[in-house]
Amino acid sequence: NAGVTQTPKFQVLKTGQSMTLQCAQDMNHNSMYWYRQDPGMGLRLIYYSASEGTTDKGEVPNGYNVSRLNKREFSLRLESAAPSQTSVYFCASSQTPTATDTQYFGPGTRLTVL
Amino acid sequence: GENVEQHPSTLSVQEGDSAVIKCTYSDSASNYFPWYKQELGKRPQLIIDIRSNVGEKKDQRIAVTLNKTAKHFSLHITETQPEDSAVYFCAAPFHRGSTLGRLYFGRGTQLTVWP
Secondary structure, eight states: OOOEEEEOSEEEEOTTOOEEEEEEEOSOOSEEEEEEEETTTEEEEEEEESSTTOOEEOSOOTTEEEEEOSSSBEEEEESSOOGGGOEEEEEEEESSSSTTSOOEEOOOEEEEEO | OTTEEEEOSEEEEETTSOEEEEEEESOTTOOEEEEEEEOTTSOOEEEEEEETTOSEEEETTEEEEEETTTTEEEEEEOSOOGGGOEEEEEEEEEOTTOSSOEEEEOOOEEEEEEO
16 A cells, blocks of 8 residues: 655756656545645645546646546646746645545655756 | 744754644634644655644644634644654645635744754
């Protein structure tokens, strides 16, 4: 039982390049989330998927797109990376979409945009 | 996020002393308050949570207290040890018309425990 996994662990991009961050969970959770973590800013929600087939914007969605590929997988895409997107990205999952349900985090992806 | 304020941003204590981190929230409908610990380079992990039907919850050396009237909650760590050194995040739901709500995180407290 691996929990929540993310790939890659590290990535360096040039401005304007695109990439997709992958996330998978094996806990049969219905809801999945993408956060970014910047120094002194805590965890900010980018997008979330309450259940398979649905996605919604969070606090900071600009510059990102997401795909809920199936119940297990939720990907985050940067179409044209910008230096402001340099951050650590965490995927999380929970059994239900209610804010009172425990969220379990993946190990994170450290992204640098030059 | 703006819906959850966390203080202090940094906290240094001597091993064996107690540490207290405080958070305030804005949504009076909030009813769930988790605390996450993040060690350097690792993922955030839930260490304790409290629901609004109780005022205090303890788990060994850690405890969380909740004051719904004042809309604040606190994490208390007693007999601190060097391995308690980490960033701690509080969180609270914000509903804004949605029955599901979204979890908003505080900006974190870097706790350092000196041996």
